[in-house]
Amino acid sequence: MLHVRVPSYYALEYQKTDTGRILKCYAFLTYPAPHISWVQGNTSIQETDRQETRDGVLYSLRSDQNIVNTADPYQCHIHLPHEEWAAEWKMQDQLSNMEGSSIVIPCEYSDNSTNTEGFSVVWTLNRNAVISVLASFNGSSHSYQPRVQINQNDFSLMLHDLTADDSGEYLCNISTPHYTKLAVRTLQVEYSGNTKNIVLGVTGAIATVILVPVAWIWFKKHIRRGII
Structure with a gap:
């Protein structure tokens, strides 16, 4: 059996666009291929998109998730036989x-x-x-x-x-x-x-706008009566 241990790297990226909010969960240079799962609040959800590449026997994977409710936290979990990694986003x-x-x-x-x-x-x-x-x-x-x-x-x-x-x-x-x-x-x-x-x-x-016409009316009225 082939055993490969290389420095793997994991990350969660948050993007805000004109059309909404997106989370991108990354696993770089892993063996075997990682399993990525998502949780919204307390409910498991399916990813909205995925991209996978290989470099020899090593896998790199990106799993996307659209944020549909900012009141809920979102969690990304990466599962491998030798380790677990988790990330959380919260507004x-x-x-x-x-x-x-x-x-x-x-x-x-x-x-x-x-x-x-x-x-x-x-x-x-x-x-x-x-x-x-x-x-x-x-x-x-x-x-x-x-x-x-x-x-x-x-x-x-x-x-x-x-x-x-x-x-x-x-x-x-x-x-x-x-x-x-x-x-x-x-x-x-x-x-x-x-x-x-x-x-x-x-x-x-x-x-001022109201008082000016009132003062003018008062002035004309008293001119007619000979008061002024």
Whole structure:
């Protein structure tokens, strides 16, 4: 019997497009061919697409899954005789804050994750189909954008001096050799202008439009009576 042990690689990729959301589960350079299964919530589901290639006796496979309900978590499981790998995608509640303020975006982190060698965290922002890497942790923290900092205790993301360009989908990717978790949270940055002054200004303009004709009518009436 042929036994082949090579460094296999597994990954879960999340894509947001104009037509919807897609998960892509990858298994690279495995032997034998892996079995991939999907779970939505607590229910097993069938994949929506699959691609498989071979390099000699080694298999590489991609299994796709359309996200039809963002309220449910989605799980991808890769089964091989010598190992198991799992990944989960989950949409969190939306956050909002005002321009110029700061905010902390939580990450789906559990304490036992760091017990596995190869632990890493990557934060990205998806805004208008453009993906930007914000910060990462792989033993030490790294920031790649201004006003961004990763908390090394719980791996949440801290953003300072918010602007409208900070609105979008934030993805926290926690990965180990045997597990990946993707947590997505939408942030909406709201305009911080003085709404009260805007309302008063509009009210004053309306009052002016109404009072000018009334004053003119009063003026003409008193001219006819010889009062003015």
